[in-house]
Amino acid sequence: MSSSDLDDLQSRLGYRFKDMAYLESALTHRSVGPSHNERLEFLGDSIVNFVIAEALFRRYPEAREGKLTRMRASLVRGQSLSQLARRLQLGEAIRLGSGERKSGGRRRDSILADTIEAVIGAVFLDGGMVACQEAVNKWFELELASVNPNQVDKDPKTALQEWLQREKRSLPVYRVLEVLGPAHQQTFRVQAQVDGLTDFPIGTGGSRREAEQAAAADALIRLSGS
Numbered sequence: 001m002s003s004s005d006l007d008d009l010q011s012r013l014g015y016r017f018k019d020m021a022y023l024e025s026a027l028t029h030r031s032v033g034p035s036h037n038e039r040l041e042f043l044g045d046s047i048v049n050f051v052i053a054e055a056l057f058r059r060y061p062e063a064r065e066g067k068l069t070r071m072r073a074s075l076v077r078g079q080s081l082s083q084l085a086r087r088l089q090l091g092e093a094i095r096l097g098s099g100e101r102k103s104g105g106r107r108r109d110s111i112l113a114d115t116i117e118a119v120i121g122a123v124f125l126d127g128g129m130v131a132c133q134e135a136v137n138k139w140f141e142l143e144l145a146s147v148n149p150n151q152v153d154k155d156p157k158t159a160l161q162e163w164l165q166r167e168k169r170s171l172p173v174y175r176v177l178e179v180l181g182p183a184h185q186q187t188f189r190v191q192a193q194v195d196g197l198t199d200f201p202i203g204t205g206g207s208r209r210e211a212e213q214a215a216a217a218d219a220l221i222r223l224s225g226s
Contacts, residue, residue, distance in 0.1 A: 031097030
């Protein structure tokens with residue numbers, strides 16, 4: 001990307017980087033090479049969950065834990081994050097390997113969601129927590145204002161967590177078993193280690209999130225039949 005393109009992106013983000021290396025790293029997909037954005041994605045995933053949790057906690061003082069959990073899950077799930085990335089026009093800024101470019105990686109939900117998480121991690125490292133919270137709250141302003149505590153569907157991971165909490169069991173641990181295929185067309189296999197099951201379910205998907213949700217859904221079926 002040219003410096004003017006990066007400047008335009010920062011205007012859309014509403015945040016100016018002091019160290020542009022953070023932003024450039026956040027925009028680099030693993031298909032480019034060994035130096036990519038997955039570590040920043042890991043960091044951003046935790047941060048966005050915390051920032052949205054705090055925003056919901058303050059905005060809905062009467063909402064109980066279950067509703068807060070479901071609202072947060074609806075806002076930070078892959079589809080919601082990819083929609084946010086599209087609104088910020090992040091797709092064209094992502095650095096992709098040739099295979100990903102040819103297969104339409106700039107439009108793929110999983111890549112868009114992972115990249116916005118990486119950008120969140122980059123903002124945190126560059127500007128600190130306060131600046132990161134301000135940016136994330138601004139980006140999610142519409143979603144935070146429109147989410148309805150009484151009309152939020154439970155995704156499988158959330159439903160599994162609530163079931164285990166009701167039964168006073170340990171929360172699940174998700175472990176990536178393997179990643180198959182080329183960088184532009186990967187399949188993830190994730191195991192859900194669930195208290196109460198001896199044969200842990202395994203989910204597959206085009207992203208880590210999808211595989212985790214599939215494993216959680218399988219675990220719920222097994223637990224409800226036990």
